[in-house]
Amino acid sequence: MIRFIQKIGRLFLGFLATTGKLTLFTFQSLSAGLRPPYYPRQILRQLSDIGYYSLPVVGLTALFTGMVLALQSYTGFSRFSASGAVATVVVLSVTRELAPVLAGLMVAGRIGAAMAAEIGTMRVTEQIDALSMLSTNPLKYLVAPRLIAGVTMLPLLVIVADIIGVFGGYLVSIYKLGFNPGHYLKQTFDYLKAIDVISGLVKAAVFGFFIALMGCYQGYHSKGGAQGVGMATTNAVVSASILILLFNYLLTAIFFDK
Amino acid sequence: MTNTRLTLKNVHKSFGAKKVLQGITLDVHEGESLVVIGGSGTGKSVMLKCILGLLPADTGSIILDGQELVKSSESVLEAARQKISMLFQGSALFDSLPVWENVAFGLLQEKYINRPEGKALAIKKLAAVGMPKEVADLYPAELSGGMQRRVALARAIASDPKMIFFDEPTTGLDPIMAGVINDLIRTSVRELGATAITITHDMASARRIADRVAMIYQGQIIWQGPIKDIEHSNNPYIEQFIHGRTEGPIQIDVS
Numbered sequence: 001m002i003r004f005i006q007k008i009g010r011l012f013l014g015f016l017a018t019t020g021k022l023t024l025f026t027f028q029s030l031s032a033g034l035r036p037p038y039y040p041r042q043i044l045r046q047l048s049d050i051g052y053y054s055l056p057v058v059g060l061t062a063l064f065t066g067m068v069l070a071l072q073s074y075t076g077f078s079r080f081s082a083s084g085a086v087a088t089v090v091v092l093s094v095t096r097e098l099a100p101v102l103a104g105l106m107v108a109g110r111i112g113a114a115m116a117a118e119i120g121t122m123r124v125t126e127q128i129d130a131l132s133m134l135s136t137n138p139l140k141y142l143v144a145p146r147l148i149a150g151v152t153m154l155p156l157l158v159i160v161a162d163i164i165g166v167f168g169g170y171l172v173s174i175y176k177l178g179f180n181p182g183h184y185l186k187q188t189f190d191y192l193k194a195i196d197v198i199s200g201l202v203k204a205a206v207f208g209f210f211i212a213l214m215g216c217y218q219g220y221h222s223k224g225g226a227q228g229v230g231m232a233t234t235n236a237v238v239s240a241s242i243l244i245l246l247f248n249y250l251l252t253a254i255f256f257d258k
Numbered sequence: 259m260t261n262t263r264l265t266l267k268n269v270h271k272s273f274g275a276k277k278v279l280q281g282i283t284l285d286v287h288e289g290e291s292l293v294v295i296g297g298s299g300t301g302k303s304v305m306l307k308c309i310l311g312l313l314p315a316d317t318g319s320i321i322l323d324g325q326e327l328v329k330s331s332e333s334v335l336e337a338a339r340q341k342i343s344m345l346f347q348g349s350a351l352f353d354s355l356p357v358w359e360n361v362a363f364g365l366l367q368e369k370y371i372n373r374p375e376g377k378a379l380a381i382k383k384l385a386a387v388g389m390p391k392e393v394a395d396l397y398p399a400e401l402s403g404g405m406q407r408r409v410a411l412a413r414a415i416a417s418d419p420k421m422i423f424f425d426e427p428t429t430g431l432d433p434i435m436a437g438v439i440n441d442l443i444r445t446s447v448r449e450l451g452a453t454a455i456t457i458t459h460d461m462a463s464a465r466r467i468a469d470r471v472a473m474i475y476q477g478q479i480i481w482q483g484p485i486k487d488i489e490h491s492n493n494p495y496i497e498q499f500i501h502g503r504t505e506g507p508i509q510i511d512v513s
Binding site (some may be wrong): 125133135235 | 310312336339340342343344346347348350351352353363364367368384414
């Protein structure tokens with residue numbers, strides 16, 4: 001019994017310690033990133049890694065999501081003859097929820113893992129110590145550019161995902177379900193408000209921040225060779241995914257509070 | 259003896275319950291080449307990292323050029339790190355950058371030079387360690403371990419430092435390449451007039467590089483003296499270590 005309580009206590013203390021370490025890491029990285037010197041080359045590299053090279057995977061995800069959404073809502077809604085709402089359902093679901101969440105999860109898998117692996121390898125091969133020795137703050141050189149790229153690129157990706165997702169729904173509705181194109185587009189935009197898109201973009205910026213933060217944090221604190229780097233990679237993806245889902249709910253609750 | 263540049267007094271460092279440094283006391287004089295020998299896991303690397311502030315020492319005092327480093331602010335540590343350069347155990351070259359950018363990295367960051375000047379300087383430094391200029395545009399992964407170590411040495415001497423740390427400079431190299439690295443260390447330290455601390459368990463390397471030797475065992479310095487005295491130190495620990503005996507006061511935990 002005592003041992004059981006000890007275990008709970010240890011887990012709880014470990015959780016508190018990690019939260020503290022993560023908070024400290026976040027503040028140190030932010031304050032390092034705000035002060036010069038800045039590293040434009042590093043920032044550009046991260047912008048293209050996160051933004052440009054994630055386009056195919058995010059685009060495909062959005063396309064199929066929009067398509068399946070149109071198909072599902074049509075077959076479901078036609079049971080109570082509400083199939084006219086398909087266009088509205090597609091555009092609201094995509095912009096508010098699916099584009100930011102799915103883009104976030106895909107980028108967490110693609111980029112968060114890569115960040116943790118790269119920074120983790122730099123840690124275990126002493127490259128991070130070498131940076132400190134060559135008058136370079138590793139938080140500034142490695143972490144800040146990734147945070148900047150995450151926060152700025154995810155919203156751009158989500159704009160693209162919004163368009164492609166709605167387009168996917170349009171394709172299925174017109175060519176498979178036989179909707180009238182003009183009528184469908186009118187319905188798409190009639191009920192769409194600015195807040196629907198903006199809330200999605202704000203979510204994307206927050207998700208981008210967490211993806212980069214978890215990738216960097218896990219990589220930065222990885223230890224013990226290949227196994228440690230592998231574990232950091234897994235942790236980065238899992239923790240970023242959980243944070244994305246958690247904050248998705250919290251942000252939705254804030255934006256659409258009745 | 260000339261001025262003391264670096265003084266360690268009773269430095270302790272533990273990781274959890276594991277005590278690594280248990281009261282290191284050591285002086286390093288200007289212009290000398292000190293080699294710290296000791297078995298694996300005795301705290302050699304940790305000692306260097308404590309001096310550099312890459313790991314915080316728990317207690318004790320580390321004084322570099324009159325400046326206390328233990329528990330001091332990040333800006334003091336940064337200033338100290340700027341005076342020292344280091345050759346890392348696994349070379350620790352940045353694998354996303356070409357060789358020349360690795361060599362010139364510190365100077366480019368400090369903005370003393372622009373990129374073309376950096377490249378020219380890198381080629382000069384590479385030549386100093388016997389590397390042709392074609393290597394400058396290669397990436398570290400395209401080089402052998404020995405060549406990487408030489409590039410790392412070029413990077414360590416690029417800023418003409420007055421103090422250099424070498425962390426097991428010959429580990430993982432064949433004896434001939436190890437000899438080349440030893441000679442390069444010897445000549446570059448002498449040309450720069452630098453103070454050098456080398457940690458190693460390679461006695462051939464220690465004999466080539468050292469003016470003075472200190473032996474670390476169980477987190478403490480148990481013997482120090484000029485390299486010529488090491489053969490007749492009458493210290494059972496030293497005797498066992500330099501002859502690689504399995505019998506003696508140093509117990510290796512093989513279980």
